[in-house]
Amino acid sequence: MCTDTIDQKNACLDEILASRRSYRMFRSEFPPDDAIRRIIHAGLLAPFAAAAVGNSTDYFRRFFVMRKGSRSMAAASPLVxxxxxxxxxxxxxxxxxxxxxxxxxxxxxxxxxxxxxxxxVPGIGTAPFYIVVAERKGFPSVEQQSLAHCLENMWLKATALNLGFQMVSVTAQMSSDPAFCRILGIPAGEWELMGCAIGYAQEELGPSVRPPVEDVTLWLE
Ligand SMILES: Cc1cc2nc3c(=O)[nH]c(=O)nc-3n(C[C@H](O)[C@H](O)[C@H](O)COP(=O)(O)O)c2cc1C
Structure with a gap:
């Protein structure tokens, strides 16, 4: 259990939130598989739309890890x-x-x-790992919202592990592509998809620049 005070926890969280960036240039060496597992675990901890996914015993969220230079990556890349x-x-x-x-x-x-x-396609073959995340279609269709929560958790965890992360949002368009879904081993059209690329960043980026809270917030009476 973490025994840090609330202030210490917030200092760490704020630091991770501020340093989360989109990295688009990666070094060629592979991060350890264990780091990828920890990132996926963070994704699993994300919220999901419980009412929409129902109570199927078959879990509704899946992760597919493709390595640069692998057979799966070579097959997926031209399809995208x-x-x-x-x-x-x-x-x-x-x-x-x-x-x-x-x-x-x-x-x-x-x-x-x-x-x-x-x-x-940036992120597919340009980083050591391309990860496709799948969420089974439910009702109402909020899979992309749910995937966004999952990907954000993965992004923050990658940041905490000092790894670069890039969204590969064109992955969403592959959900009804039979050949792409065959690579993943899922039926086409039954899952929504999102993707990301992960690796060591070539160069560290500075913190995100955003407007001050007061400029974009209206406190209503
Ligand atoms: C829904 C969504 C889709 C995105 N798709 C891509 C993408 O396909 N490729 C990419 O490089 N960045 C993608 N991004 C990252 C944004 O471009 C990035 O978050 C934004 O420019 C702000 O930069 P920052 O992440 O460094 O703060 C996406 C972000 C979101 C939220």
Whole structure:
């Protein structure tokens, strides 16, 4: 049991919250498997939508760990890139018909185009580990919200372990891709997915910059 005082606990928590950053450049050496297990354990401790997942005896949250250079990573990577191209074309077609969407989606499409031109999806094969987290579909469909809690816990734990962490949100688009789901060993369309990349950061980033609380908070009467 931790015997730190409340002040000491808060000093540590505040330090971890402030130093959590998105890392996008990783060193090639692998962090120990035990660190990955501890990060997954932190994800398991995250809240979940109990009413939505029901009381199936088959656990509703799963983690799939792929290593850089592995067979699974080599199989998954081109499938995700294919999905990037499909999304890029689909949104561009929609943007031609819908000028409002054009203004809204332009930077997202630019990002998809950059990935296509680079020929790789950042986080998949660019870090030692790519982890896919799956949450079984329930009712109402709040799996992505639940996954966000899980990923945030994993992110904070990675930060506490001094590891770099990157969200790989295009993973969400792979949930109904039969070939991708076959790699994970789950049926396509029954689970929602989110992904992240983990490894030692190439360079440490400074703390996050955010507006002061008073600038964005309204205390209502
Ligand atoms: C829902 C969501 C999806 C994100 N997807 C990605 C992603 O696919 N790739 C990436 O590099 N960062 C991704 N990010 C990270 C954000 O870009 C990042 O958190 C934001 O720029 C603030 O930077 P910081 O995390 O260093 O504080 C995502 C963040 C969220 C909350």
């Amino acid at each position: 890139m294919e999905q990037v191209k499909v999304m890029e074309q689909g949104i561009e077609t929609e943007m031609k018909k819908n000028p409002h969407l054009r203004t809204k989606a332009v930077s997202f499409v630019q990002r998809l185009t950059a990935m296509r031109k680079m020929g790789r």
